[in-house]
Amino acid sequence: MCYAKTTFLVKSFSTYSNEKTLVDALKAEDKQAFSYLYDNYSDALYGVINRIVLSDEIAGDVLQEVFVKIWKNIDNYSREKGSIFTWMMNISRNVAIDQIRSRQYQNEAQNQSIEDFVYDIDKSEQVTSQVDHIGLKEVLTMLKPEHKILINKVYFEGYTQEEISQELDMPLGTVKTRIRAAMQHLRQILNVQKT
Amino acid sequence: MNIEAYIESGVLESYAMGLCDEAEQMDVERLCKMYPELQAELDRIQADLALYAQSHAKKAPAHIKQAIFDEIDLLEKPVAKIQIHSKKEVYQEEEKPSLFNNKWLIAASVTMFVLSSITNVILYSKWKDANQQMIALNAEKSLLAENTKSNQVKMDLMKNEMQIISSPEVAKVMMKGMEKSPESMAMVYWNKNTREVFVEVKKLPPPAEGMQYQLWAIVDGKPMDAGMLPMEPTDSSLIKMKDFGEAQAFAITQEKMGGSPSPTMTEMLVMGEI
Numbered sequence: 001m002c003y004a005k006t007t008f009l010v011k012s013f014s015t016y017s018n019e020k021t022l023v024d025a026l027k028a029e030d031k032q033a034f035s036y037l038y039d040n041y042s043d044a045l046y047g048v049i050n051r052i053v054l055s056d057e058i059a060g061d062v063l064q065e066v067f068v069k070i071w072k073n074i075d076n077y078s079r080e081k082g083s084i085f086t087w088m089m090n091i092s093r094n095v096a097i098d099q100i101r102s103r104q105y106q107n108e109a110q111n112q113s114i115e116d117f118v119y120d121i122d123k124s125e126q127v128t129s130q131v132d133h134i135g136l137k138e139v140l141t142m143l144k145p146e147h148k149i150l151i152n153k154v155y156f157e158g159y160t161q162e163e164i165s166q167e168l169d170m171p172l173g174t175v176k177t178r179i180r181a182a183m184q185h186l187r188q189i190l191n192v193q194k195t
Numbered sequence: 196m197n198i199e200a201y202i203e204s205g206v207l208e209s210y211a212m213g214l215c216d217e218a219e220q221m222d223v224e225r226l227c228k229m230y231p232e233l234q235a236e237l238d239r240i241q242a243d244l245a246l247y248a249q250s251h252a253k254k255a256p257a258h259i260k261q262a263i264f265d266e267i268d269l270l271e272k273p274v275a276k277i278q279i280h281s282k283k284e285v286y287q288e289e290e291k292p293s294l295f296n297n298k299w300l301i302a303a304s305v306t307m308f309v310l311s312s313i314t315n316v317i318l319y320s321k322w323k324d325a326n327q328q329m330i331a332l333n334a335e336k337s338l339l340a341e342n343t344k345s346n347q348v349k350m351d352l353m354k355n356e357m358q359i360i361s362s363p364e365v366a367k368v369m370m371k372g373m374e375k376s377p378e379s380m381a382m383v384y385w386n387k388n389t390r391e392v393f394v395e396v397k398k399l400p401p402p403a404e405g406m407q408y409q410l411w412a413i414v415d416g417k418p419m420d421a422g423m424l425p426m427e428p429t430d431s432s433l434i435k436m437k438d439f440g441e442a443q444a445f446a447i448t449q450e451k452m453g454g455s456p457s458p459t460m461t462e463m464l465v466m467g468e469i
Contacts, residue, residue: 031264038260046255048248060256067263072270080224082211086241089248090213136250155212155244179212180205187243 019084026074034071041085042067045092052096052156062099066092097158142189147182154179201226202236211240356433364388368445370467376400379464383410383445384433390440392421393433394447399464402426402449409450411458412442418458421445444468 016022016036025033045066050059069091077087150168153159165172201207209215210223227234359365365386372379380397394410402408408424422436424447446466448458 031267034267035260035264038263042255042260043252044249046259047251047253050253051251056256060259063255063259064262064266068266068270071263071267080228082238082241083245085245085248086211089245093213136246140247140250151212151247154209154214155247158213161209161214176205176209176214177203178205179208179214180203183205183208183240183243186247187239190243190246 020079023074023077023079023084026071034067037070037084038067041088044085045088048089048156049092049096051152052093052158053099058099059096062092062096066095069095093156093158100157139189139192142192143186144182147185150178150182151186196226196230198230198232201233207233207237208240211237211244359384359386359391359393359433362386366469368467368469370445370447370465372465373463375462376464381447381465383436383467385442385469390438392436392438394424394436395432395434396424399447405452406449407452407454408447408464409454409458410436411446411448412439413444413446414440414442416443418446420454420456423454442469 016025016033022033022037026037042063046059046063049062049066050056053059053062066088070088073091077084081087146168150164153164153167159167161172161175164170164175170178206215206219206223210220215223223233223237227237360367365384368383368385370381370383376399379399381399382395382397384393384395385391392412399408407426410421410424411418412421413419419439419442420437421439424434444466446458447464448460449462449464450459
């Protein structure tokens, strides 16, 4: 199994040398472990939430709600569902998507065209020094725009297959294979970056 | 099972990105447990996505962390409170088993008190209405009594006047309107025995500002003052005037306030001969 790419997310602190000890500490309601979790993942989650809700203020509220949920529901997390980050990422997506789908938000935000969306991504590509160090940001500019849009719509905005089919004008049956193609492209880029 | 085809279908990517419905999700999880290659591929996809998400990282506002810890601290406290509260309730119930009955008694007496208060308010307002009606009726009654009394006085006065006018000793002199005021008219009633003189104004214009009507008796061709008419009409239509002895005619002139020693002939309104 390959966890090499996720391990960079967890800094090699002596107390939480791997994900398992961190999760065990969290399940034991260790607030120090929770503080560590926040320090290491909050920026990544905040960035994704911000990309979904497109507002610093709302993103802050969502981030707060997400971490409170993580604290409350840590017992529901199991290794079988993927890494702790994947689990937290799913919670963040769900809370953020709930937020933008609530009527209040729809009144405030204006519909964005694909062009605006791409522009927003490029404009606000504020990555932390951690990511800069890896050089991920530069590498990801190599990702084809149509792949980027597809991944963002599905992964960040929670579009359904039907919505993707309509929005991006592709047959319903090909949505999954297109996603596969986009992810393959992403992997190629990440492999290039790795070597 | 063709693992390769399954991976190529993109279902694992869709699963990792949250695009699958519940049935598909369960399918993926079941197959990943069965085939380590699938699980490995899924892990790789999730790791790629984590990296991709990480590339969007943005510095979270500093205050959020404290807010989260505050909220978590609050989550713990209410639980403790509820426990203390429920213990207290249990204790009270054991101490006073009759509390349940007392509650009904309290409820009943509160209800009675409320009903009684409402009745009091209604009765008081009814009593107040009746009292006010009585006061109004009393006022009406005394008004009627006063009217009766004043009518009696008026009737007595009219009776008196009738006697004066209808007496055979009384000479009636009609004074007709002169050139100045042809519409005017007045009567003089003169009792030769008692020497009483009365004037009855039938029609006279109101006197001019600062002026007053004066009655004259013409005795042997000379006008003699027979008294001033009141400025305003009185209840009695007959006005008692001065005694003036034998007269052949009467006249009313408009004079200055208080009267004149001799009549102003141009201001004569009415005149009549016996």
